[in-house]
Amino acid sequence: MSQIFFSxxxxxxxxxxxxxxxxxxxxxxxxxxxxxxxxYLALIGIIALITIVLNIYSLDxxxxxxxxxxxxxxxxxxxxxxxxxxxxxxxxxxLSYESCLLFLLLGFTAYLYFFFPTEFLLGGRDPGVxxxxxxxxxxxxxxxxxxxxxxxLRSILGDSILLGYPGIxxxxxxxxSKEIGSLAIQFYHLFPSYLAIGYDLGGLDxxxxxxxxFGILSVCLVYLLARNVLGRMGGIACAAVFxxxxxxxxxxxxxxxxxxxxFLLLFxxxxxxxxxxxxxxxxxxxxxxxxxxxxxxxxxxxxLIPALAFFSFYTFLFANKHFKKSVFLFFGASFVFCLGIVxxxxxxxxxFLDLWREGSLRTLSVIGAISIGFVxxxxxxxxxxxxxxxxxxxxxxxxxxxxxLRVFFFLFFFLLFGYAYFLRPMHFAIFGQGRTSSExxxxxxxxxxxxxxxxxxxxxxxxxDRLLFSHPRIGHLPxxxxxxxxxLGYLYNPSISPDxxxxxxxxxxxxxPVVLLLGGIGLFSFSLWRGRWRQIGIGVLLLVSLGHSWxxxxxxxxxHMLDGFHTEFQKFSETLPTGNSVFxxxxxxxxxxxxxxxxxxxxxxxxxQVFLGRAEGLLDAGFQPYLIQSTAYFGQHPNLSxxxxxxxxxxxxxxxxxxxxYPDALxxxxxxxxxxxxxxxxxxxxxxxxxxxxxxxxxxxxxTYTGYFGKDLEIYSTRKRSLGIRAVYFxxxxxx
Numbered sequence: 001m002s003q004i005f006f007s008x009x010x011x012x013x014x015x016x017x018x019x020x021x022x023x024x025x026x027x028x029x030x031x032x033x034x035x036x037x038x039x040y041l042a043l044i045g046i047i048a049l050i051t052i053v054l055n056i057y058s059l060d061x062x063x064x065x066x067x068x069x070x071x072x073x074x075x076x077x078x079x080x081x082x083x084x085x086x087x088x089x090x091x092x093x094x095l096s097y098e099s100c101l102l103f104l105l106l107g108f109t110a111y112l113y114f115f116f117p118t119e120f121l122l123g124g125r126d127p128g129v130x131x132x133x134x135x136x137x138x139x140x141x142x143x144x145x146x147x148x149x150x151x152x153l154r155s156i157l158g159d160s161i162l163l164g165y166p167g168i169x170x171x172x173x174x175x176x177s178k179e180i181g182s183l184a185i186q187f188y189h190l191f192p193s194y195l196a197i198g199y200d201l202g203g204l205d206x207x208x209x210x211x212x213x214f215g216i217l218s219v220c221l222v223y224l225l226a227r228n229v230l231g232r233m234g235g236i237a238c239a240a241v242f243x244x245x246x247x248x249x250x251x252x253x254x255x256x257x258x259x260x261x262x263f264l265l266l267f268x269x270x271x272x273x274x275x276x277x278x279x280x281x282x283x284x285x286x287x288x289x290x291x292x293x294x295x296x297x298x299x300x301x302x303x304l305i306p307a308l309a310f311f312s313f314y315t316f317l318f319a320n321k322h323f324k325k326s327v328f329l330f331f332g333a334s335f336v337f338c339l340g341i342v343x344x345x346x347x348x349x350x351x352f353l354d355l356w357r358e359g360s361l362r363t364l365s366v367i368g369a370i371s372i373g374f375v376x377x378x379x380x381x382x383x384x385x386x387x388x389x390x391x392x393x394x395x396x397x398x399x400x401x402x403x404x405l406r407v408f409f410f411l412f413f414f415l416l417f418g419y420a421y422f423l424r425p426m427h428f429a430i431f432g433q434g435r436t437s438s439e440x441x442x443x444x445x446x447x448x449x450x451x452x453x454x455x456x457x458x459x460x461x462x463x464x465d466r467l468l469f470s471h472p473r474i475g476h477l478p479x480x481x482x483x484x485x486x487x488l489g490y491l492y493n494p495s496i497s498p499d500x501x502x503x504x505x506x507x508x509x510x511x512x513p514v515v516l517l518l519g520g521i522g523l524f525s526f527s528l529w530r531g532r533w534r535q536i537g538i539g540v541l542l543l544v545s546l547g548h549s550w551x552x553x554x555x556x557x558x559x560h561m562l563d564g565f566h567t568e569f570q571k572f573s574e575t576l577p578t579g580n581s582v583f584x585x586x587x588x589x590x591x592x593x594x595x596x597x598x599x600x601x602x603x604x605x606x607x608x609q610v611f612l613g614r615a616e617g618l619l620d621a622g623f624q625p626y627l628i629q630s631t632a633y634f635g636q637h638p639n640l641s642x643x644x645x646x647x648x649x650x651x652x653x654x655x656x657x658x659x660x661x662y663p664d665a666l667x668x669x670x671x672x673x674x675x676x677x678x679x680x681x682x683x684x685x686x687x688x689x690x691x692x693x694x695x696x697x698x699x700x701x702x703x704t705y706t707g708y709f710g711k712d713l714e715i716y717s718t719r720k721r722s723l724g725i726r727a728v729y730f731x732x733x734x735x736x
Contacts, residue, residue: 002059003201009066014040016073023077030102034220038267041194041217042290043069045260048193049296053347055142057193059200098232102223105236109219109243113212116558118254119565119652121204122669123592126187129167130255132596133185134195134207143189143347149582149601151180156617160610161584161603165592169350176349186351188344190297191257204566204597211259215252218259218513219243221266226517228273229466229473230524237538238520241545246553247451247504247512250655253561258508261298264290265510269479272329276475281324288332295340299355300509302341302364303489307482308333309371314481316378317394319474323382329478330375337368360495406469413461420445420491440498444491450552450662451504452512453545456519459526463518466525483514499657555655555666562652562669572648573598576675577624584611585628587673602628612637615678625678632674641681648673 017036047065051057120127136145145168153161163170167186171177176184185192198210222242227235242248252259268291275283291308294301312326344352355361381387398405425443440447449457467473467480490506497503504512529537550557573594576583583602585591594602605611608629616639618625627634627642634642651670655663 002063006059006063006066006201009063009070010040010044012070013043013066013073016070016077019077020073030220031224034217034224035271038217038221038263041214042264042267042293044197045190045193046293048197049190052137052142052189052193052196053343055140055144057137057141057196059197062197098236102232102236102239105240105243106216106219110212110216112243112249112557113215113252114209116253116556116560117205117208117212118250118654119208119560119562120254121562121565121569121593121597122589124166124589126167127255128589128593129186130192130195130257131204131207132168132592133187133189133192134199134255135204135597136185137189137192137196138199143185145183145185145596146179147181147183147601149181150603152621153582153603153618153623154180156621157611157614160605160607160614162606165595165604166588168592171350174350174353184348184350186348187257188296188298188340188348188351190293191260194260195255208253208255208566211252211255214259214263215248218248218263218266221263221270222513222517224270225266225273225476225479226520229476229521234520234524237524237542238517241453241456241520241542241549242513242516244546244549244553245451245512245516246549247501247508249553249557250501250504251508256505257297258505261294261301261509262513264294264297265479265482266513268294269476269482272478273475276322276325282328284325284329285332288329288334289336291329292333292336292340295337296343298509299344299361299364300486302337302361302368303486304482305334305337305368306371307485308478309375310481310485311478312375313378314477315474316382317391318398318472320391322474327375327379334368334372341365402469406465409465409469410461413464417445417457421449440496440503441493444494447503448491448507448511450500451507452515453519453548455541455545456516456523459520459522459541460515460518462522462526463520464522466521467518470525479514480518483510483517487511487514498659500659500663501655502657552662555664556653559653559666561654561666564650565652568648568650569593569598572646573600575646576600576626577645579624580622581624581626582618583626583628583675585673587628587671590628590671590673609635612640612678615640616680619678619680627676627678628673629676630673632676634676639681641679641683642676643679644674644676646675648675 014033014036017039018032021032021035044062044066047062048057051061051065118127121131122128123132137143150163154163163173163180164183169184169186170180171182171184172180176182194210195207198206198208200206202209219239219242223235223239225235226238230238268287271287271290272284275287288308291304294304308326308330312323312330315323315326352361378387382391425446427442464480467476486509487507490509490511494503494506496506523538523541526534526537578600581600583594583600584605585602586605586608588604591602591604594600608627612627612634615625615637626645628648632642632644634640649672651668653666654669656665656667657663
């Protein structure tokens with residue numbers, strides 16, 4: 001019933017938003033519905049975040065919030081004196097060639113995004129931690145995470161048991177709480193709030209498809225942004241290249257926060273573009289607030305502050321009539337960014353302090369403070385004659401030397417491209433040592449072009465030229481400046497684990513969208529071809545770009561990665577006993593998932609043998625301990641007996657996590673674990689029967705970042721001559 005009531009209220013709000021936009025004169029169906037749905041998602045995220053902070057999250061509390069907003073919205077919509085009968089024509093469905101092509105693209109994109117989710121329910125990396133966050137919020141109604149067993153278990157087992165999990169901090173170890181059982185989940189909570197809604201509406205299947213909805217809306221917003229410059233066909237072309245980008249497809253199928261931030265950025269920038277030309281300056285404060293909402297999702301969104309400061313400086317120099325609007329935009333965003341910092345310190349303190357000690361958050365905060373001071377200063381000084389005269393002189397200088405500046409810009413762009421693509425990697429080859437993340441930084445542009453067609457990056461130069469010089473579009477400059485800063489920052493130092501496709505997370509946020517948008521604008525604006533040659537050139541480059549995306553994504557395009565993990569985990573957890581049962585393992589991928597998603601309290605061990613030496617104390621305290629591990633070897637513990645009760649066997653396809661080259665094959669992530677009941681040995685002796693082990697390399701016992709197993713179980717090392725296996729007694733070497 002809660003799901004039905006929530007869904008009805010959600011549809012009512014979207015309809016009211018649609019009517020409101022009609023009242024305001026928005027008559028294009030797709031734009032109207034995209035903005036209505038986007039407004040709903042932003043609003044429901046804010047409501048959910050507030051209820052989470054208050055520890056009252058539930059679908060019912062969200063429904064009450066929506067009901068109150070719907071009553072207010074309905075009053076203002078139907079109170080309008082505008083005769084909406086004049087807008088009946090806006091409901092007519094256009095059957096033009098462009099409309100059919102667009103809806104075919106959106107339908108195919110929805111199929112790709114929704115029907116092949118990645119069931120990455122593994123606690124060792126971020127997607128699993130995000131899934132845990134969403135499930136815990138849905139179950140507990142807030143951020144409070146407490147395990148009442150931890151204190152007693154720690155007193156019995158000592159340091160053989162870990163208090164936390166990957167991505168889940170122990171507040172006691174960090175000195176933030178005196179309670180041993182107090183835990184804190186890593187990351188900020190806007191994205192987990194959406195995951196909680198998805199879980200409440202559709203279980204884990206709904207949770208895994210939350211990003212797909214944001215991905216579809218991002219495709220629509222890319223279309224709308226490009227359409228405003230290029231028309232409908234240009235918008236469709238940009239949307240198609242964006243929708244089929246391999247990094248985009250991978251990111252919307254897996255529970256990671258980048259897709260939500262990407263959507264919020266595109267929605268904010270489109271709203272800025274539509275609002276900037278309104279007469280009332282203060283209206284820009286609201287898109288600024290929307291843009292600042294990113295600070296409740298990702299810390300790196302603070303990079304937007306200097307980008308918006310540069311936009312304000314640009315309007316001060318070249319578009320003075322828009323300066324006040326840019327200031328409202330800047331301070332609206334900065335205000336919410338500051339709230340986001342305070343929120344992080346209070347409600348995600350361990351993660352906040354980690355980033356502060358690391359230095360990244362401190363650097364971003366200093367840059368943001370300088371940017372705020374800079375905009376505040378020019379806002380005060382702009383009316384002084386000296387400052388106003390400086391602005392006028394700069395504007396006249398640029399106007400008189402516009403042709404020279406355009407040539408200089410192209411020269412600078414391609415020199416920078418040549419350095420980043422050719423010279424920077426050579427610097428590593430000569431002076432670099434070791435295969436560390438610095439290799440990723442120094443080779444960042446060539447690796448970036450694994451995900452983005454090089455033709456679009458080259459054409460991006462002509463996109464810059466159109467928006468900055470030949471046909472300036474002040475409304476598009478906020479996303480141009482913001483995307484450029486994020487692109488340069490994450491090409492300079494991606495600061496992420498260098499395995500693929502994981503590394504594309506840094507660029508999916510906005511670097512890839514801005515290059516594809518600028519590249520599409522540049523492609524359709526390229527002035528060196530005319531007539532039929534122009535159509536042929538655009539068509540060929542689009543086909544080449546789409547072919548690039550197809551080749552990069554073909555291995556997983558129609559593959560349900562890690563298919564069956566949720567079902568098998570659910571079946572496995574249902575076979576485990578409950579009551580006073582506690583489970584222990586050294587596998588960090590399983591412990592937190594079983595404990596917080598499937599309700600089987602599972603704890604990580606630092607040392608199995610030390611744990612078994614103290615396990616008898618658990619039995620004396622009334623616990624029934626179980627050990628989850630891959631073998632039946634337990635060491636010498638004659639006071640204990642072990643009984644196998646069940647097995648976990650599963651495997652799923654996943655792109656091979658290579659570092660030196662783009663993944664070109666699927667590998668298997670597999671688990672073969674057994675559960676053993678630990679009991680006291682009442683027979684007074686322990687038999688040690690001879691045990692033999694068979695190692696099947698293609699199923700277990702072998703992990704490589706650079707190789708994979710073929711169907712014949714031979715080891716392939718990504719076409720590089722290297723050691724296939726190195727062990728104590730044998731060595732194989734294979735050239736492939």
